[in-house]
Amino acid sequence: MGHSAAVWDYRAATEITKDWNGVDKIVLRSPRGASARVSLHGGQVTSWRNEQGEELLFTSSKAIFKPPKAVRGGIPICFPQFGNCGSLEQHGFARNKIWTIDENPPPLGPNDSHAKSFIDLLLKPSEEDLKCWPHSFEFRLRVSLAADGSLALISRIRNVNGKPFSFSFAYHTYLSVSDISEVRIEGLETLDYLDNLCQKERFTEQGDAITFESEVDRVYLSTPNVVAVLDHERKRTYVIRKDGLPDVVVWNPWEKKSKSMVDFGDDEYKQMLCVDGAVIEKPVTLKPGEEWTGRVELSVVASTLCSEQFDVQRGMGF
Structure with a gap:
């Protein structure tokens, strides 16, 4: 197991085990019973459960858990690119690599470690x-679970190269939902987006909230730092807070695309929605020695909506 004794000493509620491929995975627990699971394969969060033990992230029943294939679900990390361009594999290589546990992480602010179970990866x-x-970098990732069960991911990417480089990035977050047709996103109304179904053409969002009745693959631009995903049927709202991530990807493959993906069930699009904090439109450029930080925090609150109030046409604030 190598590091587990040392890790357990100074990170209470952090446990390291191996998955069936022999790859280390880390389980974080909160005092009230929430948990998160992180794999060294891709530095990927593969599970996030609330205090009742309900899974909050979607993973396909057909996901392939064998490196170097990225796992379909959880929170894959897309770096150094999002999408498909040039010679790199789609969404970059970070999500396919075996990460290591960072034994000497740089100090983070008190808010990033106070009363949290966490792991640092490199x-x-x-x-x-x-x-x-051909660019030398150090990518440090901290995954932390707060006492209230909220999940935070902090990425720090440093250029240790002799010349500048640029990258795009996304936390490709697969949220578990009851029924995609009962879900709405608030916080992106009136914003411009690039539509990947229309050659990245730019449009302006017209709805009071985003709802779903067909395939959606968009990059919303210059987004606020808080976005909410309301799951009407479960009376649950995911709140996504982010920093250093100006764009938000919204993706649901819907029926036809689902049938073309080998690692995704034909009807599973109904139970998932990707809402990603991202940097896509204007990639990050780092000069030698510079570092970029991008963080996202996911929390869940009970929605106060009941069916009589629920009205897709009307913006329901918090």
Whole structure:
């Protein structure tokens, strides 16, 4: 197990075990019973459960859990690119690599460690990575679970190269929902977005809230730092707070696309929605020695909506 004794000493409520491929995974627990699971395969959060033990992230029943294939679900990390361009694999290579536990993480602010169970991970490029993306970097990821069960991911990417490089980035967050047709997103109304179903053409959001009745694949631009995803049937709202991540990706493959994906069930689009904090439209450029930080915090609150109040046409604030 290597590090587990040392890790357990100074990170109470953090446990390291191995998955069935022999890859380390870390389980974080809150005092009230919430939990999160993080795999060293991709530095990926694969589970986030509330105090009642309900799973809040979606993972496909057909997901492939074998490196180097990225797992379909949870929170894959898309770096150094989001989408498909150039010689790199789609969404970049970070989500396919085996990360290490960072034994000497840089100090973070008191808010990032106070009363939280957390793990620090590290990714550096291999010789193979440098052939397809010739830039030296250190990618530090902290995943933390607060006492109230909220989940935070903090990424710090440093250029240890002799020349500048640019990247795009996303926390590709698969939320578990009761029924996609009962879900709405608030906080993105009136914003411009790039529509990936229309050659990235730019449109302006017209609805009071975003609702779903067909495939959606959009990048919302210059977004606020708080976005809410309301699941009417479960009377549950996901609140996404973010920093350093100006864009928000909204994705649901719907029926036809679902049938074309080998690692995704034909009807599973009804139970999931991706809402990602991201940097896509204007990639980050780091000069030698510079560091970028992007963080997202996910929490769940009970929705106060009941069916008589629920009205898709009317903006329901908090």
